[in-house]
Amino acid sequence: MGTPKPFFLWRHLNKLRWLSLSIVFAMLVALPFMHVYQTFTAAHAYDLLAPAEKQLYDVMETLTGVFTEDPAEDLDAIKGNTWSGSFFGLQLSDPLAIAGQMAAGLKLYAPFLLTALIPVLFTLLLGRFFCGWICPATLLYELNTNVSTWLSRLGFKVGNRHFDRRLKYAVLGVGLLLSAATGSVLMAAIYPPAIVGRELYYAIALGGFGAGTLFFVGTLLFDTLVARRGFCRYVCPGGALYSLLGRYRLVRIRRIAESCNDCAKCNAVCEFGLDPLRDHFGQECNNCTACIAVCPTQAMTFVLRPTDIPEQGPGHLGKQYLRAHSEKGSIDAAP
Amino acid sequence: MQRRTFLDALLGAAAATALSPLLAEARPGVPTRQPTRSIRYLRPPGARPEEEFLAHCIHCGQCGEICPNRCIQYFGHENGLRSLDTPYIVPREQACILCMKCGEVCPTDAIQPVARELAPILGKVRMGRARIDERLCLSYQGKTCGVCYRACPLQDVAIRVGRLEQPRVLKDCVGCGLCERSCIQIPQAIRIIPDYG
Numbered sequence: 001m002g003t004p005k006p007f008f009l010w011r012h013l014n015k016l017r018w019l020s021l022s023i024v025f026a027m028l029v030a031l032p033f034m035h036v037y038q039t040f041t042a043a044h045a046y047d048l049l050a051p052a053e054k055q056l057y058d059v060m061e062t063l064t065g066v067f068t069e070d071p072a073e074d075l076d077a078i079k080g081n082t083w084s085g086s087f088f089g090l091q092l093s094d095p096l097a098i099a100g101q102m103a104a105g106l107k108l109y110a111p112f113l114l115t116a117l118i119p120v121l122f123t124l125l126l127g128r129f130f131c132g133w134i135c136p137a138t139l140l141y142e143l144n145t146n147v148s149t150w151l152s153r154l155g156f157k158v159g160n161r162h163f164d165r166r167l168k169y170a171v172l173g174v175g176l177l178l179s180a181a182t183g184s185v186l187m188a189a190i191y192p193p194a195i196v197g198r199e200l201y202y203a204i205a206l207g208g209f210g211a212g213t214l215f216f217v218g219t220l221l222f223d224t225l226v227a228r229r230g231f232c233r234y235v236c237p238g239g240a241l242y243s244l245l246g247r248y249r250l251v252r253i254r255r256i257a258e259s260c261n262d263c264a265k266c267n268a269v270c271e272f273g274l275d276p277l278r279d280h281f282g283q284e285c286n287n288c289t290a291c292i293a294v295c296p297t298q299a300m301t302f303v304l305r306p307t308d309i310p311e312q313g314p315g316h317l318g319k320q321y322l323r324a325h326s327e328k329g330s331i332d333a334a335p
Numbered sequence: 336m337q338r339r340t341f342l343d344a345l346l347g348a349a350a351a352t353a354l355s356p357l358l359a360e361a362r363p364g365v366p367t368r369q370p371t372r373s374i375r376y377l378r379p380p381g382a383r384p385e386e387e388f389l390a391h392c393i394h395c396g397q398c399g400e401i402c403p404n405r406c407i408q409y410f411g412h413e414n415g416l417r418s419l420d421t422p423y424i425v426p427r428e429q430a431c432i433l434c435m436k437c438g439e440v441c442p443t444d445a446i447q448p449v450a451r452e453l454a455p456i457l458g459k460v461r462m463g464r465a466r467i468d469e470r471l472c473l474s475y476q477g478k479t480c481g482v483c484y485r486a487c488p489l490q491d492v493a494i495r496v497g498r499l500e501q502p503r504v505l506k507d508c509v510g511c512g513l514c515e516r517s518c519i520q521i522p523q524a525i526r527i528i529p530d531y532g
Contacts, residue, residue: 032400035400038403039402039404039405042403072403076436076440079397079401080396080440081396084393084395084397084443086397086440093442097395100393101390101391101393104390104391105390105391106390109391109443111442112443112444115442182416182417183386184390184417184418185392185393185394186416186417188393188394188419189416194394197395198396198420201396201399202409205399205400206399206408210409210420211411211412
């Protein structure tokens with residue numbers, strides 16, 4: 001067999017991705033609890049805590065006691081969320097936070113710019129990977145997609161409309177203009193990962209969800225009732241920025257036409273509504289590897305090149321290709 | 336024809352009303368509109384002047400997440416869209432203990448880092464200034480109290496007491512609000528008047 005085969009682990013990357021998403025989300029849930037625990041230790045008043053608070057204190061003490069003797073100070077090492085956070089002295093920020101802050105402040109602030117350096121470098125290399133591998137909203141959106149699928153099997157009508165993908169670039173542009181005009185980073189109010197990180201903190205540490213939750217639930221309803229994964233596909237300003245940065249990404253998914261049988265499962269599974277079957281990944285692919293995992297003939301693999309490979313035509317195991325080539329009497333048309 | 340002119344006028348007026356807040360705030364450096372003072376709030380210690388603060392803050396929530404005293408809360412819509420999810424402190428509920436961790440963790444310098452020492456705190460922290468209502472203050476009514484003085488982290492620098500523990504606020508008060516928090520009068524006889532810069 002002369003056809004290239006994908007490395008066998010690529011098929012399992014999708015599971016790794018779910019693990020990564022779950023870990024990020026679990027961290028966002030754990031951090032507020034850790035903060036509450038820190039405030040309890042700082043107050044030195046264990047005996048005055050309510051029974052539920054004592055339980056929280058005990059659980060957190062057991063969990064963190066392995067790593068630290070002084071939680072009030074040491075747990076400060078990990079703070080924040082995916083919008084902007086600090087991890088053992090390393091500060092990381094979303095590139096959209098940088099763009100929004102630059103627009104609002106109309107000037108550059110170097111230390112803050114540097115916090116986006118690592119995410120930007122990774123995006124230049126891997127494209128829109130944040131959307132598929134890290135974004136805490138993605139976990140909820142993908143679960144929401146699954147729920148929608150079950151609902152449609154039960155007979156509910158689930159929205160599957162299509163809009164122009166370029167809408168989100170307009171949202172990004174208008175958002176930056178509005179940030180500049182009002183002198184406030186308004187983008188943070190409509191960007192789901194920032195909302196999810198914040199709202200989890202509000203809900204756990206401050207005693208209630210804030211206004212952002214309403215907006216987020218709205219996007220979930222939009223995804224269910226209007227367009228599948230609609231917010232990420234058509235509206236998200238962060239997705240737009242990541243897509244632009246990752247336009248000439250080096251790590252891409254490609255189809256191996258020789259082992260493709262045109263089953264189109266890749267198109268059906270693609271959360272962003274791309275067209276892997278016809279080699280159209282474009283700048284919006286987030287390397288989520290769902291198409292690699294679903295492919296029954298192992299016809300999807302990675303390739304290192306800055307642009308998509310040109311269209312390869314129908315898969316060589318598909319009916320269309322076989323019919324065309326058997327009519328010509330080609331030797332390729334072996335069963 | 337008349338209807339059309341009316342519609343034009345209506346549309347123009349609507350557009351002008353919709354855009355006027357944006358146009359009025361087109362230059363971030365020049366505060367053309369004071370922040371809404373419907374509620375009295377403080378920004379965290381070391382925060383820049385209000386307009387600059389809003390331009391710097393990315394609403395990430397790390398200042399609140401590191402505050403060991405849980406005094407930092409976040410705005411919903413009550414202070415306008417520009418303040419959505421920005422940090423504030425209501426000293427009567429929970430006052431700032433000047434630990435200065437929020438400035439350390441702030442990624443954008445909206446809250447500037449300030450060392451936890453007297454000189455830098457006096458130089459850079461301008462949350463507000465305490466004001467005493469002598470009609471409410473117990474000490475001024477002849478009942479010796481002095482709780483605000485005892486609560487102040489900058490005793491004799493920010494506040495001084497005289498005869499009958501009658502408090503007097505000095506000009507170096509940074510406005511942390513521990514005096515307002517601890518005042519035993521209801522309503523409190525000492526309040527922080529915020530300084531938004």
